[in-house]
Amino acid sequence: MTATAIPVPQIRPIRVPVLAWVVVALAVGLLYFVLQENGAVLTQSWETLHEFFHDGRHLLGVPCH
Amino acid sequence: MELTYSVVIKRALVAAVAAGICMALYAFFVVEPTIDDAIELEEATAQVASGDHGHEDEPLFTRSQQVGGGVLATVLFAVSVSVVFGTVYATVRHRIPAVSDFTRALWLATVAFGVTALFPMLKYPANPPAVGDPDTVNERTVQYVLLVAFGIVAAVLLCKFSGWLRTRVDFDRRIVALVAAAVLVYGGALLLFPASPDSIAPEVPAGLIWRFRIQSLGGLAMLWTVLGLGFGWLMDRVTVRETEGTPAPV
Incomplete structure (x- = not known):
């Protein structure tokens, strides 16, 4: 018996607007502020964010103090 | 009907809300008791050492606020991740060799879990409070x-x-x-x-650390499972309906 690739239907690509990638960048930025910010970008209020999202950071496996 | 980006991203967002709610419940009922144990230990150790550790003096938030923040963090995480996931899915959909959108979605969710959760966890595992x-x-x-x-x-x-x-x-x-x-x-x-x-300080029991690590990885696995299954199911409902009218390919 030889294994072969399963024939799959050809489908047309979806047109992804450029704006979608802007939103993706915003989402990644939000992820950064929720999960990673430790004072590298915000100089004053990082600790507030850090402490508020504290439990979530630990749960999601992100480095925390 | 041509499948559009907005059809895809809306379904990703709906699946993300479901995944976020599951994750928030999981965080509240399963992980919080472990975090509480760790913080109890951290405070006990800090009282003995009375060092200048950030946690003990004048906390910015109470514990219940941090629990709320943690729940909010998981929902924000699920929604943000789904925007990236949905957009990547729309971009690569036609290149994933699978028979249906359900299988394609599961493939992409599995890869995403492996690369962004399981792989980093093997090198830099999650730690409860009191460790870092x-x-x-x-x-x-x-x-x-x-x-x-x-x-x-x-x-x-x-x-x-x-x-x-x-x-x-x-x-x-x-x-x-x-x-x-x-x-x-x-x-x-x-x-x-x-x-x-x-x-890791020797005072922290290995059992506590590993309970937390397994719970963290389990939570991420659950998030990607709900997101992948939910999104795949919602996508299948569109694409199967779409192809129903056309004669079956020979």
């Missing part, structure tokens, strides 16, 4: 982000490699070559990336 050293948090963050970025880039390159092999070798050889390449690339990264600068 505040002085090394930036160093650990850089290591962690670089490892996740490496994992994503490697996954993209492995897909390119697969496409390159497709026209050159048969199916069996391609799969063997891909598995070997993946083991080499990811295994090599786990060996070569620098170790975490933190050492």
Whole structure:
């Protein structure tokens, strides 16, 4: 018996607007502020964010103090 | 009807809300007791040492506020991740060789879980409060982000490699070559990336640390499972309906 690739239907690509990638960048930025910010970008209020999202950071496996 | 981006992203967002709610319940009922145990231990240790550790003096938030913040963090995480996931899915959908959108969605969710959750967890595992050293948090963050970025880039390159092999070798050889390449690339990264600068204090019981690590990985696995299954099911409902009117391909 030889294994072969399963024939799959050809489908047309979806047109992804450029704006979608802007939103993706915003989402990644939000992820950064929720999960990673430790004072590298915000100089004053990082600790507030850090402490508020504290439990979530630990749960999601992100480095925390 | 042509499948549009907005059809895809809306379904990703709906699946993300479901995943976020599951994750929030999981965080509240399963993980919080472990975090409480860790904080109790941290406070007991801090009282003995009375060092200048960030947690004990004048906390910015009460514990119940932090629980709320944690729940909010998981929902924000699920929604943000789904925007990235949905957009990537729309971009690569026609290149994932599968019979339905359900299988395609499961493939992409599995890869995303493996690369962004399981792989970094093997090198820099999650730790409960009371373990991390505040002085090394930036160093650990850089290591962690670089490892996740490496994992994503490697996954993209492995897909390119697969496409390159497709026209050159048969199916069996391609799969063997891909598995070997993946083991080499990811295994090599786990060996070569620098170790975490933190050492775990001997006062912290290994049982507590590992309970937390398993719960953290389990939570992420659940999030990706709900997101992948939910999104795949919602997509199938559109695409199956769409093809119902057309005669079956011969």
